[in-house]
Amino acid sequence: MNMTPLSQDFVLHFGEMGSRWGINRTVGQIYALLYVSERPLNADEIADALQFSRSNVSMGLKELESWRLTKLQHLPNDRREYFTAPEDIWAIFRTLADERRKREIDPTLSMLRDAILRGANNPEDKYAQKRMKEMHDLIEMVTLWFNEVHRLEPDTLKQLMKMGSKVTKLLEMKDKLKIVSGK
């Protein structure tokens, strides 16, 4: 199978960007290929299109699976496994954010929690703990917020985002209403 130049470029770009994220080139390219492919692809087709060894594709797919970024399906009269990227781009975005939180944020948060609770006699440790607490509180707040917002419907979220900094107007409005109603 040969890709069109358009898909080629997309796939190659994703490969490069992949390395700026934590994921490697192979994984980036496989994902990109699935993302722009209308029909599901099997591992051999992927290996062929990207010129990777079959085993490399197998490992890449496993990695993508661990990120929950692929869907697996079977076609009638075909024993091979076929892969696609989830349709809904919002779902993809959520999944990605979720996985990154789990892998990159949560461990740090729990380390910080532990460190803050330790005894600290000397001034250095006192200062260090103060700094860690600042970091912890910020991360925790953003994380909690993220979890909440996560549950909103895409349309609601879209609406909120499109408002941008204008949400502050709503905040002011809220405060005024409170004053008026005497709350």
Added chain:
Amino acid sequence: MNMTPLSQDFVLHFGEMGSRWGINRTVGQIYALLYVSERPLNADEIADALQFSRSNVSMGLKELESWRLTKLQHLPNDRREYFTAPEDIWAIFRTLADERRKREIDPTLSMLRDAILRGANNPEDKYAQKRMKEMHDLIEMVTLWFNEVHRLEPDTLKQLMKMGSKVTKLLEMKDKLKIVSGK
């Protein structure tokens, strides 16, 4: 210079996490060390504390500088350069988000823009472009929103975040007010 066990653990953890992000262990550790250190440190002190070669520290500091995550200063009667992490954790967060956007998002966005504008005769390309447009629009929206929110005062932002999904209540309220006022 020897670190306290508390700082040790923090620094080591950051080194490990560093590799889950795009940055390497050295850079992660240097940053962590600066972050929990009350007084500015010079490159030799860093090399000593972390047991890295002087040149490695030099490179790490350069990398951190390119992320705008260090501040440089001079002490009286001392020619050496002293480094600190910025005080304000919100500023750090912004800087980080900003840099990541520049390096990891913007290039993709412009690639997508180009790809979408290209001619597409065959159905594959048509589909690919549709998918790219979806991705482009989502990323663009989130980016624009981010840029807007970026400018808010930390306190305002905090307030918004603490509300979490309750902002939707405000949205509903707004809509009701519009109806009442006939807008």
Added chain:
DNA sequence: CTATACTTTCAGTAATTACTGAAAATTCAA
């Protein structure tokens, strides 16, 4: 069962990235 189609694992190797020490460059006091 058995044969076949397909997938995964893994040891070895290739490629990439990180790190070091020596040398060059820079800065600044005298």
Added chain:
DNA sequence: TTGAATTTTCAGTAATTACTGAAAGTATAG
């Protein structure tokens, strides 16, 4: 200027990570 203190660069090497082919594993049709 000179030279001592400091920083940066860079070629070589070490360590890590990515990739491959062969072999083992798994599933299913007959």
